[in-house]
Amino acid sequence: IFKKYLVNKVVLLSAITDPDKCYKNKNYSNMVNVIKTKRLIDIIVKKKIYFIFFSSQYIFCGKKGNYNENSDVKPNNLYGLQKYLIEKYIRKKTKNFAIFRVAHTYGDKLNDQTLISNFISDLIKGKRNFQIAYDQKFNPLYFKDLKKVLNKFLNKEIKGVYNVGGSQKLSRYACIKKIIEQFNVKNREKIVLNKTKFSNFKTIDERPLDVTMNINKLIRTTKIKMKKFENVANKIILENNINEKILE
Numbered sequence: 001i002f003k004k005y006l007v008n009k010v011v012l013l014s015a016i017t018d019p020d021k022c023y024k025n026k027n028y029s030n031m032v033n034v035i036k037t038k039r040l041i042d043i044i045v046k047k048k049i050y051f052i053f054f055s056s057q058y059i060f061c062g063k064k065g066n067y068n069e070n071s072d073v074k075p076n077n078l079y080g081l082q083k084y085l086i087e088k089y090i091r092k093k094t095k096n097f098a099i100f101r102v103a104h105t106y107g108d109k110l111n112d113q114t115l116i117s118n119f120i121s122d123l124i125k126g127k128r129n130f131q132i133a134y135d136q137k138f139n140p141l142y143f144k145d146l147k148k149v150l151n152k153f154l155n156k157e158i159k160g161v162y163n164v165g166g167s168q169k170l171s172r173y174a175c176i177k178k179i180i181e182q183f184n185v186k187n188r189e190k191i192v193l194n195k196t197k198f199s200n201f202k203t204i205d206e207r208p209l210d211v212t213m214n215i216n217k218l219i220r221t222t223k224i225k226m227k228k229f230e231n232v233a234n235k236i237i238l239e240n241n242i243n244e245k246i247l248e
Helices: 019-024 026-046 078-093 115-124 143-156 172-180 185-190 216-222 229-239 242-247
Strands: 009-012 050-056 097-102 129-133 160-164 192-196
Touching: 009 026, 009 143, 019 026, 019 078, 026 050, 026 078, 050 078, 050 143, 078 097, 097 143, 115 172, 115 229, 115 242, 129 172, 143 216, 160 216, 172 192, 172 229, 185 242, 229 242
Parallel strands: 009 050, 050 097, 097 160, 129 192
Antiparallel strands: none
16 A cells, blocks of 8 residues: 555554454454554554554543543453553654544444444334443544544644543443433333443453543644534434334
């Protein structure tokens, strides 16, 4: 690619991002997420190109939440550790970079298989009773806001480490409640939410519980106003006539 095109900026997105897949396939995920990524970084640094590396909220242990860019980093799963190893490698190699510690990202399309669409898809299929974790917390990040942030960083070549998430710090339970609040009363009454601990859901590798992040540095730098979670949920529901579909 470097030989074929004139490249002057790079965004590094390639990774195995499912923590359980990373843990199940340790050698392969280490090859993709660490070894090959370091080789890519070596090429970029040698060419003196500005780049953005997508790290993760999972670099934090999740015991206290509200992490800022200077908080201690103690990953409690392999995926988070792999991301942190790359963060450290980048800092040793160059200053011509930005690192995005990206929060849980969601979209606004019914088929995008993210937080809102997955819940609504279950409703359309007839599901009405849900077990939702109340102790798993994060900053849900709208993908169009992420796109705005990315464009601003690329245009201005902003450097440094940044927490990149939405402005709201919500539990998964709170997120689902905000979606339900966008329905009419008849549909709301049909849906039953049961609070449960995240530990009741089986995962192969650990998950940090509270990875809420302080995004003040990002907002000061970009001046971007993040979309509220409930507003995106409302947009999806209205555009796809979901109230009518559920009532049917």
